Amino acid sequence: MNLLLLEEADFIGPDRVILSDRRLTHMQEVHRSAVGDNLRVGRIGGLMGTAQVLRLEAREAELQVILDQAPPAKLPLTLVLALPRPKMLRRVFQTVATMGVPRVVLVNSYRVEKSFWQTPFLEPEAIREQLILGLEQARDSVLPEIVIEKRFKPFVEDRLPALVDGTLGLVGHPGNHPPCPRALTEPVTLAIGPEGGWIPYEIELLGKAGLQPVQLGERILRVETAVTALLARLF
């Protein structure tokens, strides 16, 4: 936790918060905070800044906050991601939040196992929990938007073209394709497939929606590693 994120419900006044959950435990056990100490904080969806510990008791802490810094810029990116297996999904939520992806669309794909859609990690509170861990890691206060599209074809045919419009559309896909471009400043829509990759029919439909295949070399990466590697290369 490199940033302590504050929820609306924590505020008892314009510049005062009370904490009593895992953030208090973290202050006590990791930071070993004392009254008078300053901590980096951010208001979820708002500014970042510092907080001074006014009162620190076993069950709650009171902080005075000064929020005067803009959060770091997000990447100019929409990430379309075939739903990963549940254990990977949790880490991917953290990774996209840490890396500064502002919007993720989770889609179905032929090689996504149907059971993956049943995971409790897709419930809004579970998603939010992982995103917050990722923001705390990166020092960012703005949650990415997570969109769930359980049906591939209607999403790709009816809604994806509008997302791609005005952006560079790319789909990560192994094979004899151009290498992933580097150091872009323009907006990008990037699709990343499931373990085992997209099937040819999906690549064809994504192509019609404006996403052209690019590759990262002959090594096959886990989804989480592919997300990080593609973003680090693109921007």
Next chain:
Amino acid sequence: MNLLLLEEADFIGPDRVILSDRRLTHMQEVHRSAVGDNLRVGRIGGLMGTAQVLRLEAREAELQVILDQAPPAKLPLTLVLALPRPKMLRRVFQTVATMGVPRVVLVNSYRVEKSFWQTPFLEPEAIREQLILGLEQARDSVLPEIVIEKRFKPFVEDRLPALVDGTLGLVGHPGNHPPCPRALTEPVTLAIGPEGGWIPYEIELLGKAGLQPVQLGERILRVETAVTALLARLF
């Protein structure tokens, strides 16, 4: 498992192997292999190719192998890594093997907790297990070399300069440094710090050994994410 890796002990003849462990289970449960099927295989430390299933029983399988393909090239890199916490360490071993890092030096650092050095995940068999998972993912047959240097100063002063010689020496470090360079083809020696980063004294000693600080932006990445992001940007 995108590649089935063969150990020397599996060979019962120049082109015959017998499998009976988790690789047999994987053939049965994931690939749902049958006699006559072909699988991608690699000989650890040697060539890659295909294997045909000659015999498939509950407790063992016999395969005929043709090894005629070179493994993918490794990155021209030595990675010097402050020892991560044990859970992260296991994933980092997989990641470096997947990404094609040929040599990793694990070093101590002021911010590495002493207890991390006690982890059973540092035992040679445990390291090898994770590296093999990473190679199976990437489709590579050559194990990275893992060097353990428990004392920072003697390593950096006495042995690091020889490793850096003839390479571009870099250390990932947040702050007002040049951005991490892109698309290099020359050999690199790259150091990545612990959670919380290197301390100034360590940056100074690394600098004397020939490693100059570079940064990846204001977001703070987990070690595993930083490794992937730096490698994807450098090469």
